[in-house]
Amino acid sequence: MTGRSRYVDGLRLAVGTFTVLPVPGGRVDRATAGVAMALAPAVGALLGLALGGVLLALTPLTSPLIAAGLTLGCAALLTRGLHLDGLADIVDALGSYRPGPAALEIMKKPDVGPFGVVALVVVLLVQAAALAELAGRSAPAGLAAVVVAVATGRLAVTVACRRGVPAARPDGLGALVAGTVGPVAPVVGTVAVAVLASVAVPGRPWQGPLVVVAALAVVLLLLRHLVRRLGGITGDVLGAGVEVTSTLVYLGLVLSG
Template sequence: MVDGLRLGVGTLTAVPVPAPRRIDRGVAAVAMVLGPVAVVPLAAAAGLVVVGGAAVGLPALAVAALTLGVVALGSRGLHLDGLADTADGLGASYDRAKALDVMRRGDSGPTGVATLVFVLLVQVGALAGAISAGHGAAAAVAGVLAGRCTLSLACARGVPSARDEGLGATVAGSVPIPATVVVAAVAAALTTLAPGIAWWRGPLAIALGYLVVALLLIRCTRRLGGITGDVLGAGVETATATVLLTLAP
């Protein structure tokens, strides 16, 4: 459990923690299940930026951009990079090997850049809407945590790895289905308590976020043969955008 939490915090955030004593599939499963717990500091920082920005009278759009910038900085831009690489891979050749090679490169092509800009615009615009509606802090916290909740879905039993090495190979199929269900249920239940948001809107946001990630997993499994670390990042960012959009009104 301790090693799993260390792996989760060290992978998903820039918070310095001791390295895990060992890394195996059991530790990887714990890390993915505890992903939302690992990023609680990022969620808290996001909420504080929203509250602080509103307190000094900054425009909602500026506060939203600053909030998401802090989250990106606190996660080293890991998921944003994964989103761009996944988009490039899916938009590349239908040859699986070539698509995976494109994703392995460090640069971003036009498809990746366009996808990154689009998703960030949706996230910023949606969060700005929630801020204007008076529940921006709750939406920001929910978006950050819910995005990481979907990691357990992406790493659930039955989801293959696209490669034989790398982060994806370590975590793919490592999370038991019951654990995935529990994470989703807890997330849906907690969002009913979000201040300023109708009790039903939170669970709806979680359900839609999971649906978007499920569709992404189906697409990546068919095109790439499974998941990679980049696909995990793409899932986090698309789920976050979906949740923020649902909570915007």
């Protein structure tokens, strides 16, 4: 497979994995998966651009909080709600205090336990409040903030799939993507998102990049704990990383002092 065809197939896989958009099928192997996971922040930026556009379009028509809630609804539709499901499964598994194999079995169950429900409520409330705050900012800053939050969430996936991080199971999404991303993609993605974040907080060009780096640092600690607890990454781990990182960035971008 040529480099160009691997890139095209990787882009298709990234779009098909991180959005609900239908894309033509292509080759799916670990090399293609590595390209897809490296491109995750770019797909996130495009998704954030669409969601930011929804927020800006709705803000003049209704209250900021309703606009924020509808924007989150669009986010769930555009991503099939997979990341939220991953967050709920991970929190249920961690809340069980059971060892790795038993925790992995809990994550396979289709139901959501009380820990997962609370996690979803808290994350969605924080995101909605942050989006309502961003709706009151200037259009360029508000749009940039949404793009940065969504892109950084997907950058967490790139970081989680870097070489040296194992899969928790021999099958599934985690087994396909674990350890497929080289050292360059996370660095390039972090720099690109941090540069964009410099315009997300009016009058504070330093705050956005600092928030991005801090959120990634927290997720790295979370990832280390999950790998130690579960034995590696799974699709649920990646989904939880997306939601935790995005929420931290949203929160950090609306903090003022």
